[in-house]
Amino acid sequence: MSERPQNDDPDPTDPFDELVEAETDRDPDLAVIEAGSRTLRAQAGPPQGDPIPARPADPEVDRALRAVEEELAGRWGETKLDPSVQRIVALLDILGSPQRAYPSIHITGTNGKTSTARMIEALLSAFDLRTGRYTSPHVQSVTERISLDGAPISAERFIETYRDIAPYVEMVDAQQEYRLSFFEVLTAMAFAAFADTPVDVAVVEVGMGGTWDATNVIDGDVAVVTPISLDHTDRLGETHEAIAGEKSGIIKKDATVVLAQQPVDAASVMLKRAVEVDATVAREGMEFGVISREVAVGGQMLTLRGLGGEYPEVFLPLYGAHQAHNAAVALAAVEAFFGVGSDHARTLDIDTIRSAFAAVSSPGRMEVVRRSPTVVLDAAHNPAGGRAAAEAVTEAFGFSRLVGVVGTSDGKDVRGLLEAFEPIFAEIVVTRNSSHRAMDPDELAAIAVEVFGAERVQVEPRLDDALEVAITLAEEEGEFSGAGVLVTGSVITVGEARLLLGRS
Numbered sequence: 382m383s384e385r386p387q388n389d390d391p392d393p394t395d396p397f398d399e400l401v402e403a404e405t406d407r408d409p410d411l412a413v414i415e416a417g418s419r420t421l422r423a424q425a426g427p428p429q430g431d432p433i434p435a436r437p438a439d440p441e442v443d444r445a446l447r448a449v450e451e452e453l454a455g456r457w458g459e460t461k462l463d464p465s466v467q468r469i470v471a472l473l474d475i476l477g478s479p480q481r482a483y484p485s486i487h488i489t490g491t492n493g494k495t496s497t498a499r500m501i502e503a504l505l506s507a508f509d510l511r512t513g514r515y516t517s518p519h520v521q522s523v524t525e526r527i528s529l530d531g532a533p534i535s536a537e538r539f540i541e542t543y544r545d546i547a548p549y550v551e552m553v554d555a556q557q558e559y560r561l562s563f564f565e566v567l568t569a570m571a572f573a574a575f576a577d578t579p580v581d582v583a584v585v586e587v588g589m590g591g592t593w594d595a596t597n598v599i600d601g602d603v604a605v606v607t608p609i610s611l612d613h614t615d616r617l618g619e620t621h622e623a624i625a626g627e628k629s630g631i632i633k634k635d636a637t638v639v640l641a642q643q644p645v646d647a648a649s650v651m652l653k654r655a656v657e658v659d660a661t662v663a664r665e666g667m668e669f670g671v672i673s674r675e676v677a678v679g680g681q682m683l684t685l686r687g688l689g690g691e692y693p694e695v696f697l698p699l700y701g702a703h704q705a706h707n708a709a710v711a712l713a714a715v716e717a718f719f720g721v722g723s724d725h726a727r728t729l730d731i732d733t734i735r736s737a738f739a740a741v742s743s744p745g746r747m748e749v750v751r752r753s754p755t756v757v758l759d760a761a762h763n764p765a766g767g768r769a770a771a772e773a774v775t776e777a778f779g780f781s782r783l784v785g786v787v788g789t790s791d792g793k794d795v796r797g798l799l800e801a802f803e804p805i806f807a808e809i810v811v812t813r814n815s816s817h818r819a820m821d822p823d824e825l826a827a828i829a830v831e832v833f834g835a836e837r838v839q840v841e842p843r844l845d846d847a848l849e850v851a852i853t854l855a856e857e858e859g860e861f862s863g864a865g866v867l868v869t870g871s872v873i874t875v876g877e878a879r880l881l882l883g884r885s
Contacts, residue, residue: 432742433879434522437536446536449543450523456563464593469565472553473598476546476569479576483513485583485599486714489591489628490607490641492766493707496699496743497607498586500711505582505718506531507737508729513575513583515568515596520745520760520876527571529578542570542577564588568595582718592630600633603717604660605710606640608703609647610765625650634658637717641665641710663688663722665706669713674705676776681705683738687712688722692731696739700747701773708738745875747773750882754855755780755865756848758879760872764794767801767869774867775805781863784851785809788844788874789825790818798870799832806867808854810839812847814873844874845881 437443473480486501488494495516502514514528527534527542534542546569554560561569568588575583585601587594609625625647632638632654640651642665655662663669672684672691680698683705684691697708716722716729745760747770755778761770774783785806789795802809811826813819826840841847851866858864868878 432533433520433744434524434533434536436522442536442540445540446524449540452543453523453563453566456560456566458563464590466593466595466598468553468557468559468561469568469595469598471556472546472549472561472565472569473572475549475552476573480572480583480599482576483580483583484718485585485601486603486605486718487585487587487596487599487601487631488605488607489587489594489631490605491610491624491763492769493607493641493703493710494586496704496746497605497707497711497714498584499743500708500738500741501605501714502528502531502584503737503741504711504715504734505584507733507740508715508719510581511578513571513578513580514585515571515575515583516586517564517567517588518872520872521879523567526567527574529574529580534574538574539570542574546570546573562595565595572599587628587631590624590630591628593627594631597631601631601636603714604632604636604638605714606631606638606643606651607707607710608641608765609643610763621647622650629654632658632660635660637661637663639663639669639710639714639717641706661717663713663717665709665713668722669709669716671702671705671709674702683708685709685712687728688716690728692728692734695735698739698741699743700777701769702776703769703773704743704747745872745879747777748879750879754852754858756852756882757865757867758875759867759869760875761801761869762789762793762798762871764797764801767798770867770869771801771805774865778865779863780865782807782855782858783864784854784866786812786844786847786851786866786868786874786878787825787829787870788812788814788822788847789820789870790816790873791820792818793820795820795825796828796832799829802867802869803832806833806837808837808839808851809833810841810847810851810854812841812844812874814844814871814877816871816873819871819873844877848878848881 437446488498498514498516502512505512511530515526517526519525524536524539525533550561550566585596585599587596591597609621621644629651638655638660640662652662669688670686672686675682680696683695683697684693685695745758748758750756750758757774759770761767783805785802787809809829811822811829813822822840822842826838829838839850841850855864855866868875
């Protein structure tokens with residue numbers, strides 16, 4: 382059997398429906414995960430208002446979607462190819478440059494991109510604009526990556542969009558040294574779907590970096606840079622300055638740059654790039670920011686300072702100081718898009734702002750998926766994300782005892798991530814997800830033992846078993862003890878846990 386090209390994005394197929402058939406290094410008896418899934422779903426109860434799409438109910442549509450997913454999964458991931466926008470430019474040229482049919486807000490950074498994109502989308506929609514949002518990676522379904530008017534593209538529309546561009550993808554594949562990647566094809570699909578709708582504005586998150594990312598064929602009217610930290614250092618550089626250099630490539634001539642709080646060396650690179658292309662800069666802590674925040678039931682109450690003035694009593698149904706800062710960045714980005722702070726000085730309608738933020742969701746980011754005991758999911762996968770998650774869960778929940786379930790990917794700063802959680806985890810259950818990129822649980826356990834001590838570490842190679850063990854440990858404290866479980870380490874781990882716990 383020939384080796385299948387490895388894809389560095391999460392597998393776009395349903396990770397559990399296809400688990401037994403997939404080529405994997407895991408134990409051969411993985412079919413039992415479905416039994417575990419049913420048990421955990423029964424305990425968790427039915428999901429309410431889940432923003433993540435389930436598999437199509439129509440068998441024909443489901444088969445067609447799986448066929449598209451398999452074709453996409455057979456393409457290489459971005460990290461298998463030389464950094465370049467050559468292939469995506471060739472494809473979009475043939476498609477008639479759909480990315481130029483609407484204005485865009487372009488988002489880069491290390492942490493917080495997807496949550497910020499969702500907030501920007503909610504704000505724009507509240508002002509009656511048709512929106513398209515492109516984010517990655519997905520939590521459970523590949524269709525999540527392309528959203529229209531605040532909802533993931535339907536399976537039927539996803540299939541249709543792929544089939545529409547497939548002949549042109551084949552043409553470019555034949556002309557280039559390497560076939561278009563998984564991410565490049567999805568990016569073209571998003572831009573084509575946005576043009577076909579048509580949308581009034583696109584909210585586009587980079588996949589990795591900025592300069593050579595496939596999304597960097599757009600000229601964003603607003604460039605957003607969320608906090609930069611060390612991640613993907615093998616591709617982006619080993620310092621904040623080097624990473625900022627790659628990410629600054631999304632800043633285009635005459636754009637407005639909305640800059641979250643950054644390390645000094647990263648901020649310097651961004652400001653230099655802005656001067657070079659005559660872009661206007663709005664800096665968190667200077668031109669905008671968080672004035673105050675208080676923990677509230679189900680989230681937090683904020684007072685934000687935007688580019689045009691103050692916005693008091695804004696409820697955000699997300700946990701953690703980092704999400705408050707993401708909200709400030711999102712608000713400033715939308716103000717900049719409407720010309721607030723440059724063309725004129727005024728605040729946007731406060732009631733519209735409040736209703737938009739109150740409706741925001743961000744699956745897999747401090748998301749509660751079960752009660753008694755409480756199980757929280759967070760996709761933190763690097764030390765900075767781990768620290769933010771640890772602070773958020775401590776502030777928002779105040780668990781008397783917290784058990785961690787951690788499954789990470791190879792190539793990450795796993796020690797730094799575990800050290801971020803060491804002060805708050807009473808015990809840690811290390812495991813793995815179904816991705817080929819998942820870190821071996823025994824290797825992860827060896828590092829965990831060094832950080833936590835052997836008495837606080839358990840190893841469960843299967844995620845369903847890891848969840849069962851963690852929930853049992855939390856339940857040992859008693860029904861009213863205030864014990865909880867935090868599942869973290871990877872977007873893929875969180876997505877699969879979400880399925881197991883009934884959020885599908």
